Amino acid sequence: MGVADDEARGIPYDALKAFEGRAAAESGIGKDPVNAPMIRHWCEAMGDTHPAYAGADPIAPPTMMQAWTMGGLSGREGRSDAYDELFALLDGAGYTSVVATDCEQEYARALRPGDEITFDAVIESVSERKTTKLGTGHFVTTRMDIRAGGELAGTHRLRILKYAPARRKPKGRRPRPVINRDNAGFWEGVAAHRLLIQRCVGCAEPRFPWLPGCNACGSPDWDTVEASGEGTVYSYVVMHHPPFPAFDPPYAVGLIELAEGVRIVSNVIGVPYDKVRIGMPVRLAFLRVDEELELPLFRALDDAAGGEG
Incomplete structure (x- = not known):
């Protein structure tokens, strides 16, 4: 304890x-x-x-x-x-x-x-x-x-x-994402610095996160499109507590609306956590956490960040 x-x-x-x-x-x-x-x-x-x-x-x-x-x-x-x-x-x-x-x-x-x-x-x-x-x-x-x-x-x-x-433990490894047959392609894309979005073959509806079937028409057939990386902060929270190993609060977690019309949850970087705002334009970035893990994050654009970050 x-x-x-x-x-x-x-x-x-x-x-x-x-x-x-x-x-x-x-x-x-x-x-x-x-x-x-x-x-x-x-x-x-x-x-x-x-x-x-x-x-x-x-x-x-x-x-x-x-x-x-x-x-x-x-x-x-x-x-x-x-x-x-x-x-x-x-x-x-x-x-x-x-x-x-x-x-x-x-x-x-x-x-x-x-x-x-x-x-x-x-x-x-x-x-x-x-x-x-x-x-x-x-x-x-x-x-x-x-x-x-x-x-x-x-x-x-x-x-x-x-x-x-409990007492804070020394900063450790970032938790590993759960990778299965339904989302393996997404993480393969991240490893290649590509943010891939599923697209239904039946109705062309984009979807994220990855799912085994279309939630619009039910079709199990899909392909992928690569996101441009442009987006805006649709909503966000600032995490203060509780602290976990490998995380250093406070930090901002945003619901990012991509230009392709889907939303993804990720960290907002390049601007102090208390400067994040709804509607802020952001651009995709990739962060290598350790030798095994790379994550897609979103960096506030220079004009939105006031030149900070």
Whole structure:
């Protein structure tokens, strides 16, 4: 265990188990009814063009279900005292960091514009003390029942890890990408300093990341086109924490929209992380990480970077 792990104190498991079954949120009310503008923004961000989510009588994408319950920057919406007490207990014992680990959703009915959203949540389980690569802590699972007009629309389970960060290890090797028969051609292209995009033979739709079949027409036949390397920052995040071996936060990770119409996630370089902006023009670059690994990155153009980098 690291320094922070050493400072974390054990909590009697009975004290944590006592929170199971208690409310995490009570009588929550969605800040907005389901509405077409938010559906459109979601679909644009996700690149989802399914016709069911547009037109005169759209439905909301099922995976958008939790979005209607979020309190936003204004703070907690319906969160219970029990949930705050559990977090205070874990914080007080040294488990001050948090990361979402996974979620599960079940859908009971479609959500349509005009639906008024209400929700309740329960602390479903708190794990025994676990040691992970991030550090030592406890997994907390909450279950949220989401209703539209009083009718169950779906269930959302979220699992987080409240943990004490492990000591940073010396900078090590960058994690290796998973290469399989579906994406081997992409990495062969990277090795040759070519960014290859799949193109469906059936409908000519470009796609990225690489997939075994076309998500537009279903055809399994495809060829490739080489990207010009020109693009813009469609969206981005700045990674501050948690630190991992071989990475040196803070750094910017961008969703890059290529000139060919597809998007790729990669680092934005050539400009300080706090100067990255949506719409910034970028150009493909290749970075040799070590003797075995080379990665495609995107460098801000000189005029966008203000001459820096």
